[in-house]
Amino acid sequence: MANKRNLKKAINQICEELFIEAVAASLYGTEANKDNTQALLVAVIKTQRNYISRVSHPEPGIKAKNYYKDLREKFAAQASEIADQINNI
Secondary structure, three states, X not given: OOOHHHHHHHHHHHHHHHHHHHHHHHHHOOHHHHHHHHHHHHHHHHHHHHHHHHHHOOOOXXXXXXXXXXXXXXXXXXXXXXXXXXXXX
């Protein structure tokens, strides 16, 4: 398991890239997609806040290794879902 600092940096970098891609899609997209793009921007920010706070405060009663493995898997799934939505704009 990587330490918490590296995990937080990775989450921040991925969310930053997703945010940049969503902004680029909004700038070069049509007016009809503005609402979808704004919703995606909010989703990226909420995802980042959620996972950063979950790194800092693990759930009690779960082994740390299992907790962080599950956290990384869920984050990767959610990030890929957001990336797919950005590509569909």
